[in-house]
Amino acid sequence: MQEDFHYYATYCAAFLAGYTPEESREIAYSAQLVDCCSKTFIRKYKGPVTAATTQLQTELADTHTNIPGIQDITRIWASFHFLPGNLYAVLKRRPRVYMDKYRLICDVNGPLVRDTVILANKGGTEACGIAMHILADTWAHRYFAGTPSFVINDAREFFELRETENGIERIKVRFNHNPISPDSLEKNKFTNCLKQDGELSTMNLGHGRAGHLPDYSCMVYEFQPAWGDYMIILKDNPSDYYRAFCQMVYAMGFLRGEFTEFETDRYDEEKVQPYRDEIMSILKKRQLIANEDWKSFGERLTGTALEDFDLQKYGGEYMASAREEKEHTFLGRFFTAAIAQKSMVTNKIYSSGNRIAGFSVEQDPGGLKGMAKFGMTAYGQGRGGAS
Amino acid sequence: MSKTRRAFYFLTGLIMVPLGILFILEPAEGYEYVLLLLVLALLGYAVNHLIYYFLLARFKTGGIEVLFKGLIFLDAGLFALDLNDVPKAYGMLYMIGIMSLSGLIDLLQGNQARILQSGHWKYQMGYGAGKLFFGLSCLFFLDSARILTLVFGLGVLNMAVNRISIAFRKTDMVYVK
Amino acid sequence: MDTENTINSPLNIELRRVSNYLGYSGRAVIIFGLWDAAKTVIQFILDPETFLQYFDGGTEIARKLAVAFIVFIVMVLLTVGLCIRFFIGIRAISEGQGKMKSPVYLVVTGLFLIVNTAFMIMDFISVRVGHSEPDSLLISVLIEITSDFALGMILYSACRLRFLNRRA
Incomplete structure (x- = not known):
């Protein structure tokens, strides 16, 4: 998906779910930031590179396609843009090497979607935004895998x-x-x-x-x-994007505490129904990007102006903060949530017996306990620890 | 490109330099080694593709093209293996043909790189044109074994220099997110 | 629900698979044909003196005429072989794309395969009588098999496609 859905549509969905316009802006910003938070971006603000949620073309060009390189690529893309639908899929007469890639195919309403939303419940609007980006991308990017593979x-x-x-x-x-x-x-x-x-x-x-x-x-x-x-x-x-929108509204309703449980394959169509025609007309309109239409819809919906996405918006705050305070800035919380998400997905892939995303430190009895020691890994070394 | 792959390109380029020189100075010996290198390259590529097909690509929609590609290169490699028993003239023609075809492919890929505005398109097209030039030039000197081996030896040195330079080059790519 | 005729019914999936095999096999036959022609040129045309070993005696002019005649025959056979492969390949690609169906090219493919197999058997015989080396034979047979695989694939795919279309 593009900025039109990740930023503007998520803003609208957040407001319909019950968030204030200001909270909706933060959620939408986080959702769009997932597509921009590369190692290059993070290094600019001297943040933990393990929090990278995407890779630029130049970064991909420099990544070696040896085993560690493939694991690094897979960790990022499978965790944030191509969430696997079924890590335990079964196919007859396929070798292990094939199944390891097949099981990473992105699909909607998989167990990892539920895990992603529940994990976001422990964070704030930043974590919510990341989860909404991932959830929305499962609808757009389904049928493709977040690992390099010609046969998939x-x-x-x-x-x-x-x-x-x-x-x-x-x-x-x-x-x-x-x-x-x-x-x-x-x-x-x-x-x-x-x-x-x-x-x-x-x-x-x-x-x-x-x-x-x-x-x-x-x-x-x-x-x-x-x-x-x-x-x-x-x-x-158009149909998939509409369902993604309705599911985001439901998921954010859960994150706000409206529901006690989050179930996959559930959509809050009731809240969206009054705007269905307008949303479908935006989705079906033949255009490469629908920023203007979604922005206009969002501003009418909330009654407030919505500024365009500015990548540098929170960079100054992060740079100006003292080292101990960085975790409590917007970018700091975003990085924490991103690392938690990446760790969770890597752990799940590893637990399924698949090594393609690398080794999960949570499984290592002697080493770091997952990202619990994020502070030490992120700020002690400046490059982040294992993920 | 991975470090292992860069090391592979560098080492094979280094090996090809003395082979090219040997070909110019001692054509009979050089011929045997260059032919061996060609056989190994073709058969290696073929076996790689066939293993890939049986392990992974046979489950892919349209994966049979990988099988056919492997078979074609296997055919080419086996034919090259058989060249040791035939007069050297035929072997030379085969190697000249491979060099010329390879040069043509590089030229086309260089043109593709030019369309993609890659920084290396001039080099790639120049290299392909060079190989094609060496290959076709050899056809004019079929009667003179000395000049033929000299031209072909220069062609081998050209390929060696290219492989070494590839090892140090940054890979360009088109990527759509 | 009529599951047999849905877009992803087993029948339709098999039809697409076999059509795809037919298309690729057709391309492979053309490429192998060009490759075979190139090999023949390298082996026979440029050194026609090889054939002189089969002619003992006779005048120099007679020998040269014989060689020229053989070169001419080989060229004709080469061109015919190439045309046949192109014919087979193009028809196979066409049928694979659902454009054209003709039994003629299948008959030609079958005959071509039989002739190639006959030549392979002759190679075995030439080893038995000492005219060829076994290692040369092995390479020659392997090359023939790779080339004939595409022809066999065309026959299998085309027959299967017709069978499935009758069921559809």
Whole structure:
């Protein structure tokens, strides 16, 4: 998903869930920050690099695709953008090396979604924002895995299903690999990653082979994923995004204390129903990004102005704080929540018998107990400890 | 690119330098070693692909292309293995063909890099053009074994220098989030 | 619910799989054909003197004519072989994409496969009578098998596709 949903739509969902406009802004900011908090960003403010929730292109280019490099990539992308749907999936006659990757395929309403939201309950608005980003991304990025793998993340035979006067038209999607030329919905021109049959090539990370199609809320399309054994997947983004929105409202209702339990596959449609038509019209509108529409909706909903996302907004506060106080700043709390999320997901993947995300320190009897000693790892070394 | 891979490129480049020189100074011996290197490279690539297919790619939609790719390179490697028993002229032609084809592929990849505005497209296109030039030049000197081995030896040295430079180069990529 | 005709029914999935195999096999046959042609050129055309060992006696002109004739025959056979492979490959790709269906190319594929197998058997015989080395034979057989695998794949995929289409 893009800024339109992670920032503006999350703001709207937070307000509908019952948060104040100010709290909603913080949640939305955190949700969008997950897409920007790279090691480069963190190093600028001398924060703990283990809190990185994304990787820039240049960082990926520098990451070695040896075992530690793959583990580092997987920890970040599987924890924040491609939350695995079923770590214990079973397929017949598949070797272990294949299943380790297959089990990382992102899907909605998996046990990890529940774990993510419950974990966020221990934090504030920052943790809530991170959880909402992850939850929303499970809807957009489902069917792709947060680890480089040609046999899982490759995809082919993309067809857009477009509503026309003559009914639903099936139009072949044509990709080019020129990152300079922007995507064009009118000309049906999109960019995707080059096909690389190297199994561990970073071109085969996530939904690179599908380009930005999963992130455009208006797109309805079908494709054949590499793992699907010639199955055709229908991806209805407007419908999925609407359900993501309703689920966010429900999840934030839980985080506010409205519900005692969080259940997956539950959506607070009652609160969203009065605005359904307007939301669906935003989602279905053929445009590459819907910032303006969501912003306008959010401002009318809350009755207050919503500033655009500013990446540097809380950097000054973090830099100016004393070392002992950094944890209590906005960025400090965000970093803490991000590390907790990454640790939880890595731990779960490790517990399932899969080493692809690395070694979980929580399992190590002699070493650090997970991220409980975050303070020591983050500030003692400046680069963060094991994660 | 991982450190291991960079080390591999560096070492193979280092090995190819004396081979190229040997080819120029002692063509008969140099021919045997260059042919061996070619066989190992082709068969290694083929076996790598076949193992990958049977372990992982056979479960992939469209994975059969990996099998065919492996089989084609296996065919090429086996043919190169058989060249030791035939007159050297045929072996030379085969190696010249591989060099020229490889140069053409590098040229096309360099053009692709130019479209992607990679910083290395000029180098890549130049290297591909160089290989193609050496390969095609050899066809003009088929009658003169001395000049033929000299030109081909220079081609091998060109490849060696390229491999060593790749080991120190930053990898460009297109990535869509 | 009619599960048999849904987009992801086992039948439709198998149809897509087999069509895909057919398309790739067709491409492989074309590439192997080009490769075979290149190998033949290297082995036979550039040193036609190799054939002289089969001609004892006769004048120099007669020998040269014989060599020229053989080169001509080999060129014709090479071109015919290449055309047949292109024909098979293009038809297979076309059928794999659901565009065209023709039994002719399958018959040609089958015959081609039989001829190739016959040549392989002849290679075995030439080893038995001492005209070839066993290690050369092994390499030759392996090369033939890799090349014939694509042809076999076309036959299997096309037959399976027809069978499945009749069921659909």
